[in-house]
Amino acid sequence: MGNKQDIQYVVGKEKRLKDLISESELSPLLNSALKAGICNITLKDDTGNIIVEAKQEGFTSGLSCQYTLTVEGEPAGQLLITSDAEELKPLADLIYEALRSIINSNLKRVLTTEVHSSVVTQSYEELLETNRKLKESETRYRDLAENLDRKVQERTEELKKAYTRLIQQEKMASIGQLAAGLAHEINNPMGFIMSNLSTLQRYIERLREFINTQAEAIRKTSLTELISSIEEKRKVLKIDYLLQDSIELIRDSLEGSERVKKIVSDLKGFSHIDDAKISIIDINKEIDRTLNVLIHEIPDDAEIVKEYNDLPGFRCNPASICQAFLNIILNALQARQQGLKLKISTYYKDGMIHVIFSDNGPGIPEDIRERIFEPFFTTKEIGKGTGLGLTVVYDVITSYGGGIDIESKTGEGTTVKLTLPVKGDGDV
Amino acid sequence: MIEYDETEKRMVFKLVYYGPALSGKTTNLLRLHDILDTEGRGDLMVLDTKDDRTIFFDLLPFFLTTPSGWKLKIKVYTVPGQVKHDATRKAVLQRADGIAFIADSQLSEIRNNFQSFENLEKNLTFVGLDIATIPLVIQFNKRDLQKIIPEEDIERVWRPTGIPIFFASALKGWGVIETFQMLLDKTYDYIDKRYSLQDVHGLSKEEFIQRIVRKKAMDH
Ligand SMILES: Nc1ncnc2c1ncn2[C@@H]1O[C@H](COP(=O)(O)OP(=O)(O)OP(=O)(O)O)[C@@H](O)[C@H]1O
Ligand SMILES: Nc1nc2c(ncn2[C@@H]2O[C@H](COP(=O)(O)OP(=O)(O)O)[C@@H](O)[C@H]2O)c(=O)[nH]1
Ligand SMILES: [Mg+2]
Numbered sequence: 001m002g003n004k005q006d007i008q009y010v011v012g013k014e015k016r017l018k019d020l021i022s023e024s025e026l027s028p029l030l031n032s033a034l035k036a037g038i039c040n041i042t043l044k045d046d047t048g049n050i051i052v053e054a055k056q057e058g059f060t061s062g063l064s065c066q067y068t069l070t071v072e073g074e075p076a077g078q079l080l081i082t083s084d085a086e087e088l089k090p091l092a093d094l095i096y097e098a099l100r101s102i103i104n105s106n107l108k109r110v111l112t113t114e115v116h117s118s119v120v121t122q123s124y125e126e127l128l129e130t131n132r133k134l135k136e137s138e139t140r141y142r143d144l145a146e147n148l149d150r151k152v153q154e155r156t157e158e159l160k161k162a163y164t165r166l167i168q169q170e171k172m173a174s175i176g177q178l179a180a181g182l183a184h185e186i187n188n189p190m191g192f193i194m195s196n197l198s199t200l201q202r203y204i205e206r207l208r209e210f211i212n213t214q215a216e217a218i219r220k221t222s223l224t225e226l227i228s229s230i231e232e233k234r235k236v237l238k239i240d241y242l243l244q245d246s247i248e249l250i251r252d253s254l255e256g257s258e259r260v261k262k263i264v265s266d267l268k269g270f271s272h273i274d275d276a277k278i279s280i281i282d283i284n285k286e287i288d289r290t291l292n293v294l295i296h297e298i299p300d301d302a303e304i305v306k307e308y309n310d311l312p313g314f315r316c317n318p319a320s321i322c323q324a325f326l327n328i329i330l331n332a333l334q335a336r337q338q339g340l341k342l343k344i345s346t347y348y349k350d351g352m353i354h355v356i357f358s359d360n361g362p363g364i365p366e367d368i369r370e371r372i373f374e375p376f377f378t379t380k381e382i383g384k385g386t387g388l389g390l391t392v393v394y395d396v397i398t399s400y401g402g403g404i405d406i407e408s409k410t411g412e413g414t415t416v417k418l419t420l421p422v423k424g425d426g427d428v
Numbered sequence: 429m430i431e432y433d434e435t436e437k438r439m440v441f442k443l444v445y446y447g448p449a450l451s452g453k454t455t456n457l458l459r460l461h462d463i464l465d466t467e468g469r470g471d472l473m474v475l476d477t478k479d480d481r482t483i484f485f486d487l488l489p490f491f492l493t494t495p496s497g498w499k500l501k502i503k504v505y506t507v508p509g510q511v512k513h514d515a516t517r518k519a520v521l522q523r524a525d526g527i528a529f530i531a532d533s534q535l536s537e538i539r540n541n542f543q544s545f546e547n548l549e550k551n552l553t554f555v556g557l558d559i560a561t562i563p564l565v566i567q568f569n570k571r572d573l574q575k576i577i578p579e580e581d582i583e584r585v586w587r588p589t590g591i592p593i594f595f596a597s598a599l600k601g602w603g604v605i606e607t608f609q610m611l612l613d614k615t616y617d618y619i620d621k622r623y624s625l626q627d628v629h630g631l632s633k634e635e636f637i638q639r640i641v642r643k644k645a646m647d648h
């Protein structure tokens with residue numbers, strides 16, 4: 001069936017009852033119901049599994065009311081309320097109504113938050129505003145929410161995640177724009193430099209031919225004095241060497257220009273950040289592309305060792321993968337200014353592509369290792385790091401069903417190991 | 429298709445009402461909700477609107493069980509029409525099994541219809557769907573108003589595309605069921621091809637449509 005990994009977020013995923021209700025949210029309601037005389041409340045999902053249950057001590061039997069709970073209008077579970085008095089029926093109805101309302105507003109909240117954390121379309125402030133409104137509409141059931149604090153915290157967590165993506169997207173967008181702008185600026189002069197160089201190459205060839213013909217012609221005359229003075233001059237001025245070398249110089253320059261052209265096209269490729277097209281890529285090439293983008297950030301004395309092995313094509317959104325590589329490489333570059341050695345190796349084994357980045361930086365201190373994937377966790381000074389780099393790496397890699405493992409020894413270096421599963425063609 | 433679950437014997441499909449802002453997508457769903465029987469459908473969920481415009485999406489789910497015992501769920505969504513919500517539109521379009529494009533018949537809206545249709549084409553490609561094969565119907569809504577594009581003009585432009593065209597007034601309630609019914613008709617063929625509704629599940633097209641488009645019995 002559908003290849004889940006290919007899709008980051010689809011509106012419409014099915015929600016089960018237990019995704020929409022939490023015991024902590026319900027316990028105030030259940031407790032007050034028990035206090036009011038209800039003997040037993042049981043909530044089961046559609047397969048009969050108990051989601052929550054609360055009962056009076058010593059309860060054996062009584063009058064039962066049964067209600068069907070629905071999610072998106074479809075039966076999703078049963079609510080069983082038992083009491084020992086007929087008069088409690090209105091109370092049971094009330095509990096059912098409250099529960100229904102909690103489920104519905106949670107469903108709304110989950111759906112809207114999902115749209116936001118996955119599809120960042122609104123500003124953080126608008127997001128807060130929407131959530132505030134959603135909460136207002138829940139006011140009627142406020143008194144149930146003794147554990148409001150916790151819910152707020154959960155919600156803030158969700159918002160924080162959405163915000164993280166927003167910032168990173170903006171960051172990438174501005175890098176992309178800068179890259180696209182640079183690429184354009186460089187492309188123009190590069191165009192005429194290359195075309196001029198080729199013309200120059202042809203001119204020199206012609207000049208050489210002319211000089212040689214001229215020398216030949218003069219040699220055939222009997223003007224010995226002239227001949228020897230010209231040959232003398234030709235030697236002193238190293239004309240033969242000069243002609244030969246000009247040709248080589250131009251060839252080298254043309255080669256250099258080709259390289260610049262390649263970098264520029266890499267930059268352009270890199271700036272295609274919002275074309276989230278899925279395609280099949282060669283991971284080795286993408287790493288090179290990322291390194292090219294970073295070329296001016298890499299110090300001269302840094303040593304980058306590549307140990308690439310042949311890899312099968314990998315199905316992904318190239319921009320997101322480049323983004324992950326970029327963040328890891330940047331971390332290594334920032335970890336050590338002088339004498340950096342970064343080894344990048346790739347290989348394929350048992351359905352997995354392995355990509356390993358190993359640096360000889362200071363390593364990550366043990367006590368912060370647990371936190372490095374947290375959004376906004378950074379040890380870098382303000383303005384230098386946002387603390388989102390590894391968060392994004394984690395998001396990207398796991399979105400392809402892959403794994404990330406970081407090994408680090410203080411004083412020796414850090415190794416980041418990525419594994420990416422290669423799958424057969426999806427049918428999406 | 430949103431979900432296909434062998435063990436739970438369940439298939440979930442998605443239909444999307446697309447179109448420019450304020451063309452009447454939500455009103456279409458409201459009408460379906462009013463006209464169709466509660467049996468076999470869920471409630472209309474209108475997700476938080478701000479200034480009366482859809483920010484997220486609306487959802488109206490339908491259910492039925494096939495003779496083979498599988499549960500079919502059809503989730504009908506609207507998309508937010510405003511230009512700035514393109515990302516949400518993409519997420520709603522993902523994995524859609526059929527689309528009703530709701531155009532606004534008013535003369536002043538020609539450009540918006542056009543832009544929105546272009547946006548639909550672009551986003552379909554973006555989410556990997558093929559506009560040539562995905563079930564698609566077009567509804568020109570708000571026919572009850574005065575300054576509207578003449579029917580002949582619409583016919584001339586759209587008939588050659590082969591896409592079924594409907595004229596409607598969602599506000600007054602006519603044309604809405606016809607549009608929906610044709611969408612279901614085309615969608616049935618589309619999913620029957622992949623999941624053999626007829627051969628494997630014993631569900632004919634007539635029955636499929638009948639079970640979803642069940643009009644409310646008028647109470648006297
Ligand atoms: N290769 C590395 N060597 C040493 N420490 C590292 C390395 N990679 C990450 N860290 C540590 O992990 C922290 C979190 O890394 P992360 O990439 O998430 O954020 P950042 O680099 O601080 O900021 P950003 O990448 O958003 O600019 C870093 O601040 C740093 O302390
Ligand atoms: N006159 C008229 N107004 C309509 C019709 N359908 C919708 N409207 C109005 O157009 C406005 C926008 O409708 P809505 O369904 O919210 O549009 P959406 O943005 O596409 O969901 C509302 O004020 C509706 O009452 C119709 O057929 N005729
Ligand atoms: Mg970093």
Ligand SMILES: [Mg+2]
Pocket residue numbers: 453454455481482486506507508
């Ligand atoms: Mg709407």
